[in-house]
Amino acid sequence: MTAYRRLILLALALATLVVVFGAYVRLSDAGLGCPDWPGCYGQFSPLRAAADIRETHAADPQGPVSLPKAWKEMIHRYLAATLGLLILAIALLAWRRRGAPGAAPRLAAALVGVVIFQGLLGKWTVTLLLKPAIVTAHLLGGLTTLALLAWLALHARAGAQVEVPRGPISLITLARAAFALLAVQIALGGWTSTNYAALACTDFPTCQGSLWPAADYANAFHVVRELGMTADGEVLPLAALTAIHWSHRIGALLAATVLAALAGSLLRRSVTRHLGAVLLAALAAQLALGIANVVSGLPLPLAVAHNAGAAVLVIVMVWITHSLRGVRVPASAAHRREGHAGRENSYA
Structure with missing residues (x-):
């Protein structure tokens, strides 16, 4: 099983790199750098397709191909x-x-299914010309892959260990609610990024000088449409981009409040204190990155780091959720604790 666990950890590290590098590709406007799939102008590498790429770039120097x-x-x-x-x-x-x-094995098989669908989303991202719904789904698919790999890694590590009582139901419920809100917030962040709405509000904490800016929510969240267009084929107005951005900020406030409450609950219990500390640090870093992106005009390094922060929060929440199912200790330690009453009191 050692080789199996190492393979999972390698895949987890690579999945993190794929998610972060994918954000870099999207944020640097390189998503259509090769306008076909899976190759580039029918070639395995841009080196072999260099003539076609240069010709396309010469015809449209401001276009997506270079x-x-x-x-x-x-x-x-x-x-x-x-x-x-x-x-x-x-x-x-x-x-x-x-x-x-x-x-x-069932979780590993399900992961294969997720990756196959993720590959299709990658294809449609290119062939459907960065349609926001597809690009957002592709981002969520990448983070789902990351979360499943993290769960698989924790499950494999815990396989040779003994389970002791799980956390109280109230804490488990809070963790699940926090994870659900984080997922919604990441989806809102993906929608903001794929619609290029990150710069619709350039001040903080207000947006365009207001705590409730003029916004067009109907066009903002119409899913089936082209990039930068309304469902009727008109140019997406600034009010719609504002609605997308402001929704992401409101979502951040709600998610951060619940995640901070979860971190506080974890910090109050000796057996989960380390989980609370890691969650609080990851949350603080992500909030700081989000604010810095707004006030500094979305520089590429900070924008990519903000995406990486979302990936870190997903991994941390998988770790917390998995741990609360039953805190696990090595078998030797569990045997030493036999006869010691009050293990569950460590959650109190």
Whole structure:
């Protein structure tokens, strides 16, 4: 099982890189650097397609195609393909060792299904010309892959350990609610990014000088439409972009409040204090990055870091949720504690 766990950790690290690099590709406007899929102008690499890329760029120098953008897009595809192969290998190993503790073959098989659908979303992102609904779904698919790999890694690590009583129901419920709000907030962040609405409000904490700016929520959240357009084919107005941005800020306030409450609850219990400290640090960093992006005009490094912060929060919340199912300790430690009453009181 050691090799199996190491393979999962490698895939988890690569999935994090794929999510963060995918954000870099999107935020640097390189999503259509190769306007076909899975290759680039029918070639395996931009090097072989260089003549076609240069010709397209010469015809439209301000367009989405250039050699640097093509390399960014294809490197992301290479990384994603490698991740897919790693996940397939994990699933095969899980089924071969399905009787071993921590193998989780069904979860590994479900992960393969998620990755296949994620590959289709990657294809549609290009072929449907960055349609916001598809690009947002692609982002959420990447974070879902990351979350499942994190859960699989924790499950494999806990396979050789003994489970002791889980956390109280109230804490578990709070953690699930916080995770659900985080998922909604990430979806709002993805919608903000894919609609290029991050700069609709350039002041903080107000937006365009108001705590309730003029906004067009109907067009903002009409899902089936082209990039930058309303459902009727008109140019998406600033009021719609404002609605998207402001919704993301309101979501951030709600999610941060519940996540901070969860961190406080974890900090008050000795057995979960480390989880609360990590969550509070990740949340503070993410909020600081969000504010910095607004007031500094969305510089690329900070924008990518904000996406990375979302990935970190997802991993932390998977860790917390998994831990609250039953705090696990090595078997030797569990035996030493036999006869010691009041283990559940450590949650009190």
